[in-house]
Amino acid sequence: MPNLIRITDPADPRIAAYCHVRERDLVGRDDHFIAEGEVVLRTLLESERHQPVSLLIDEKRVDGLGNITGRLAEDVPVYVASQAVLDGIVGFHIHRGILALGHRAPAPTADALLAGLSGRALVVVLMGIANHDNLGGIFRNAAAFGADAILLDAHCCDPFYRKAIRVSVGNTLTLPHAKLEPAEDVVALLERHGFTAVSLSPNGAFRLAELKRPARVAVLLGTEGPGLDAAVLARTLTVRIPMAAGVDSLNVATTSGIVLHQLTQAAVDEEPA
Amino acid sequence: MPNLIRITDPADPRIAAYCHVRERDLVGRDDHFIAEGEVVLRTLLESERHQPVSLLIDEKRVDGLGNITGRLAEDVPVYVASQAVLDGIVGFHIHRGILALGHRAPAPTADALLAGLSGRALVVVLMGIANHDNLGGIFRNAAAFGADAILLDAHCCDPFYRKAIRVSVGNTLTLPHAKLEPAEDVVALLERHGFTAVSLSPNGAFRLAELKRPARVAVLLGTEGPGLDAAVLARTLTVRIPMAAGVDSLNVATTSGIVLHQLTQAAVDEEPA
8 A cells, every 4th residue: 555645735744855845856865866757756666676665646637647656665655645745846837746755766877887888889979969859869779679778978857857757758767876085097997897988079081881790899979069079989889860951960869869769770890709 | 320219108108019928928919029139130131031120129239239229220219228128128137138129021931831842851840839938948959950841730829929939049030931720721731742751750650760862752740649640641752750668758849959960970771853
């Protein structure tokens, strides 16, 4: 039986973690996160990577969400409120009617994450992706094409931000990822673990369609504007996606989908050792 | 010299077309549209497909936008206002500091549009794409990969909506497109014009990576949820993008990028007649 607790006062201290979600998102929240919507919540519960701390749901949806609340441990409270109280708590209209407070599992180091992957592995490395829509879209694509892990440099936004989780359809909660240290040399790290590093760049030396998949491969993506650092491009295999004249670039999330499709559909160039 | 006119009252009737832009977007606006931002405005002026009626800009940006206002015809007024008056007019904070009211050129029929294309042509057909982000993203990708035209069924949203224009980076203003009639049989239309119709579907008969490009090809995309009608799938070449187990689908704009990359990078299967 889910542990249902009725909330009638938006200022109730038991649901303080849900207050003014939008503003609090922007400043980060230690090792907790807020997830919203039924699909994302189901993903959270199925993956078991991170732990739900509590749920907050619209009273009209208590019955309809029984398949989610029914699988919670008994010590996870399910706070129930009217739509008006719900909106008062979070500070905007929650049309999905379900939120969860989660606790993040400790993140592995990038080194440990790569060391744990198999001989045939696909990794996405993000540098300076500061837009939550793009970050979430890349995680969604990485999951769709079976990428094994994502590395984020210190200039990327937080994959546990509510909007990034939602756009990723919950995949930021399930796909293994690690944050690089501010001074960490990711190219050297990838080399040490036997990964071929492929950098996307409008001036890349090779056409993407020519690219065959190495057994251990890492795809490096930078921001739409300045792109990847010249120092990174100089030390990696650079690849371009040919475009029509006058068009400057593709959206970076779309780019990730195109590259991952190419890498997972192209023939394997070498077998894992 | 640009025709600069200072506006100090948000209720000034000369700028009535810009009032409460966000609400008005949702109800459509006959044969006019609102475009925003410097990149989009430059695209509008360079393409000459649609005509600017007036501009509304932040007084702080008058000098910096001289390269745009300087190329306007003298009968196109440039209204100038403080940021506070600007925000009062449009109803929210305009951080891009530049808006234009444009007049749409008459749209061709789908039949006329296809008839005017060359023997080697790539067309995207959208069915039920009701989300402006997705619609804009598809136009951006279509432009990036040199698609010749886009057809929209009667259930698609309006490519002249402000947000669709912005997300497309102005490409909804430049890429030729036509709206299908509510009862129009697009498969028959494409056949009549010698196009091979390729439908994207999770259960498609062929893997996308196997697809070679026909000289005249149309890519049909439906919504992420229900997808394309069974009646359409039954009469077209169906193609799937293989995905990891447990992942239901890709975002439709991302899908368009993957398909267009495949079609424009794959070898040509047959020469135009």
